[in-house]
Amino acid sequence: MASGARAEVVEAFDINDVANDVYEHNFGHRPCQGNIQTLTASDLDKYKAHAWLLSPPCQPYTRQGLQKHSADARAFSFIKILNLMQNMSHPPQMLFVENVVGFEVSDTHDQLLEVLSTLNFNLQEFILSPLQFGVPYSRPRYFCLAKREPMRFQNVSFNNKLLRTPMCLSQTVNSTSQDSDNRTEEELDPVCKPVKDFLDIVYPESKRCCCFTKSYYRYVKGTGSLLATSENVKSVPEEKLGISSLKELGLRFFTPREVANFHSFPSSFCFPDHISLRQQYAMLGNSLSAAVVGPLLRYLFAEA
Numbered sequence: 001m002a003s004g005a006r007a008e009v010v011e012a013f014d015i016n017d018v019a020n021d022v023y024e025h026n027f028g029h030r031p032c033q034g035n036i037q038t039l040t041a042s043d044l045d046k047y048k049a050h051a052w053l054l055s056p057p058c059q060p061y062t063r064q065g066l067q068k069h070s071a072d073a074r075a076f077s078f079i080k081i082l083n084l085m086q087n088m089s090h091p092p093q094m095l096f097v098e099n100v101v102g103f104e105v106s107d108t109h110d111q112l113l114e115v116l117s118t119l120n121f122n123l124q125e126f127i128l129s130p131l132q133f134g135v136p137y138s139r140p141r142y143f144c145l146a147k148r149e150p151m152r153f154q155n156v157s158f159n160n161k162l163l164r165t166p167m168c169l170s171q172t173v174n175s176t177s178q179d180s181d182n183r184t185e186e187e188l189d190p191v192c193k194p195v196k197d198f199l200d201i202v203y204p205e206s207k208r209c210c211c212f213t214k215s216y217y218r219y220v221k222g223t224g225s226l227l228a229t230s231e232n233v234k235s236v237p238e239e240k241l242g243i244s245s246l247k248e249l250g251l252r253f254f255t256p257r258e259v260a261n262f263h264s265f266p267s268s269f270c271f272p273d274h275i276s277l278r279q280q281y282a283m284l285g286n287s288l289s290a291a292v293v294g295p296l297l298r299y300l301f302a303e304a
Helices: 017-027 041-045 073-085 107-118 243-248 256-262 277-285 290-301
Strands: 051-054 094-100 121-128 141-148 226-228 251-253
Touching (some): 051 290, 073 107, 107 121, 141 290
Parallel strands (some): 051 094
Antiparallel strands (some): 226 251
């Protein structure tokens, strides 16, 4: 699906060769590649971009990681960008930040809010999942939307709040689909947990699957759901699962195209021929849900 946001991308940045190959293959433009910590305020000023969309490395904030937050070297580039904003002649007027759940309780998050306050931004924060937009996929993520004064959000009553439903998006004309659900991720999917702390198995009739990570296809535990393909086996209760029953389920990995569908990528999206299967899964595991990002961008860009 397309985001529906009316905007022109003036530049993209990524240090990963494979990610840039995929971007160029689908959009016809190769992102600026290199360490963004070498950028200066004047480098960023020349783009005169009205909005920045930022998705910094998530490893400093994941539950499985060391949770070193701003002390993790992988957080330095984002902190550098925040510092540069304060020295720019033409800082962005709008900001979109995405990360894993857990970022919102980090000291990096505190630094983000401090910079936005200094630069007179109004902000609204969300933790949203594709499940809340009619997609059977559990992938809760943190989002921060910010607008610089005198710009305003259409729903100013949600300023400086962390929302766990897309309620304010559904109140905006043409901002989201009619399929959005104002229940929280937990209310929609209270049991997206691996079977016996090992596998998450879904069936063709299932209403959700678990989040796919960049390690999907390389590992099984905690990396995403497996699909049971056998037509002769009904859903097996967790307490009755054994090695023999697992074999009978006819388990398989979801294909990269199927994972892209869960991310609501358009049918035109594809990988260059030289991208390996492992690399395809890694790129998808690091991706965002278009079903969630689209309404958020339309809401961010909407005039009050």
